[in-house]
Amino acid sequence: MENLKRTPLAERHVQLGARMVDFAGWYMPVQYRGIVEEHRTVRTAAGLFDLGHMGQVTVGGPDAEPFLQYVTTNDVAALAPGEAQYSMLLYPDGGVVDDIIVYRCPSGDGYFVVINAANTDKDLAWLAEQRAKRADLDVTVTNVSDRTGMLAIQGPKSQEILQQLTPVDLQTIAYFHAAEAEVDGVRCLVARTGYTGEDGFEIYCPIEHTVRLWDRLLEVGAPAGLQPIGLGARDTLRLEARMPLYGNEISAEISPLEAGLGFAVALDKGDFIGRDALARQKAEGVRRRLVGFKLVERGGVPRTHYEVQVDGRTVGLVTSGTTSPTLGENIGLALVERDVAGVGKPLDIIIRGKPVRAVQVRTPFYKRTDK
Amino acid sequence: MAQVAQGLRYTKTHEWVKVEGDVATVGVSDFAQSELGDITYLELPEPGTRVTAGEPMGVIESVKAASDIYAPVSGEVIEANSEVVDSPETVNASPYERAWLVKVRMSDPSEVDALMDAEAYEAFVNEEGGA
Missing domain, CATH: 3.30.1360.120 (Probable tRNA modification gtpase trme; domain 1)
Structure with missing residues (x-):
């Protein structure tokens, strides 16, 4: 340590x-x-x-907005001063470099981007690489972590x-x-x-x-x-609250559309890294979907990477699971083949070699009631 | 600081054994429950199951992690605690009393001699976990 x-x-x-x-x-x-x-x-x-442990980056200069439009999925132009949005950095193939929060500074001048601790070095290198490729843009990217x-x-x-x-x-x-x-x-x-x-x-x-x-x-x-x-x-x-964790629900191998994060992907905002891949996925339909489930019989606690089956056929993997402290039930998210996805449809979660029955449920599993 | 109950024998995998004649009552230690955190699931062998010292005989899961429960001694399970299976959090609350897990009729009671006494287990835990 x-x-x-x-x-x-x-x-x-x-x-x-x-x-x-x-x-x-x-x-x-x-x-x-x-x-x-x-x-x-x-x-x-x-x-x-x-x-x-989280990382923070400021993005400034006259071309901060076009640069962020190019490297992130959400529409930065829609942000008023002091407004924030959930967004992602993508690889050209549509895999996720990281999920991030982009704040437009309250002064209106520049942006403040929060990145995951586990991805800080990778993100900074990625941003520096894109910055170098876009010599046409006058932008400053500073690690302020x-x-x-x-x-x-x-x-x-x-x-x-x-x-x-x-x-x-x-x-x-x-x-x-x-x-x-x-x-x-x-x-x-x-x-x-x-x-x-x-x-x-x-x-x-x-x-x-x-x-x-x-x-x-x-x-x-x-x-x-x-x-x-x-x-x-x-x-x-x-x-x-069904919020994704990088490395579990999203990764270089899982696209935002598969993870149900289309709300943070502005395909119509103009060109950005990964856009073509996602546009193609959207037109063809995604092969996998992230679904919520709960176990309906005893057998253990669903955990990351446990296999998911339907009628004995492997259809995907658990991305995250736990015993929900609020609901007292064993819940999880799984990335499964599209044709088996659907609220109310069954899944078997393989726990220690044994199928344990689960049913797909609406997410989020918990939603606060005050607002 | 994890509590170590006197008069019991312990394994390096943090099970405890209480011996009465040729019957061993088995549970997991306070150190084990504290390391695992909130326990939410238990899988115990059915009465009649033959278990072997050092081999997995059940599963204990917390919000955080899943872990095997190892048989401290060999023999036949004669009783499993169904109350603790229905309320696994009992293991956190009362690891040495209410949360006994199974009773085993030992096939070789001398296996108990190989287990640590409370003093040795306490030293083992201090070394391993800094608890």
């Missing part, structure tokens, strides 16, 4: 009793008190996440907790929007985004203020039940 990268909060996690693991080369907390308890805390109160701290506060009590530390009326920040705001006197970018299926915020701050903001949030949030949350619950929360 000595060779792992550390966020400024590593010591805090250890003090809080976290179980620390190697996550994508980072020394990160997988759980503090237990995944199920932490999961329920986020669903019913609020949780605080250290996301210091080392100077950017990232925290998330997620759950129904998030707004009332964060509001105690900022003069900006958080009610004015809509879902998938961001604003510059002082949080406890520190200038931050505060975004109403997240990876849990709950209301909440992601906060980007100068890295040297991360520990103090973490401490202050836990302090003012304690009466409302705010607790630190590890990566274990982050995974069960995002799975219930």
Whole structure:
């Protein structure tokens, strides 16, 4: 564990009793008190996440917009200042380099892009390569990961907790929007985004203020039940909300259309890397679909890479699975051949060599009811 | 800090054994349940099943991971705890008491001598897990 990268909060996690693991080369907390308890805390109160392992890139210069239009799938031109969108970087064959969030800076000047920890080096190399190929564009791509701290506060009590530390009326920040705001006197970018299926915020701050903001949030949030949350619950929360995890639901071998992420692919916006491949896939129809399922008999917990069968024939693989803490059922996502996909249709999940009956269900598995 | 119950014998795969005559009651240790986290599924051998020391006899799954349960001793399963199968979280709450898993009529009670006592197991866990 000595060779792992550390966020400024590593010591805090250890003090809080976290179980620390190697996550994508980072020394990160997988759980503090237990995944199920932490999961329920986020669903019913609020949780605080250290996301210091995530990467951040700024894209600026007169041609920032055409450059991002060319390297990402979603329509950057549709973003108003302070607005954010889910998007992807693609390979020319339509496979996914990474899934990302693109924020148009609230000033209207330039973009802020958040990328996955496991893909940071690969993404930076990919962006540099595309940047070099497009010498016609006047654009600056800067890796700001080392100077950017990232925290998330997620759950129904998030707004009332964060509001105690900022003069900006958080009610004015809509879902998938961001604003510059002082949080406890520190200038931050505060975004109403997240990876849990709950209301909440992601906060980007100068890295040297991360520990103090973490401490202050836990302090003012304690009466409302705010607790630190590890990566274990982050995974069960995002799975219930059917949010994709790079490497599981999407990868170089799985296209956005197969993964049901067509909403983030603007085929009509003009040329972008991977567009031709996706346009062809769309015209021909995808061969595989990502579907949600739940087990309807005992037999274990579905896990990543478990085989999926119908009538004894292999039709795909589980991409993610767990025992849903909210539903108390064994749920999962699977990438299966198109002709077996459909809500209500059966699947067999092969667990330790034995078929366990499952039925396809609507996703997300969990949807919050307050908004 | 994982708790190690006195008077039991332990395996390196974190099962415990309580011996009464030629019957061994088997469970998993507090260290095991704490490493696995929230336990959501158990698969235990049916009464009548013959198990062999060191071989897998069941499965325990948590939100995080799946793991085999190994037979600490050889013999015939005479009882499996159906209550814990229906409420697997009992393993987290009470690994040494309510969450016993199976009772095995031992074919060779001397196999117990090869298992660690509480003191040796505690040292083993401290070395392995830093728990």
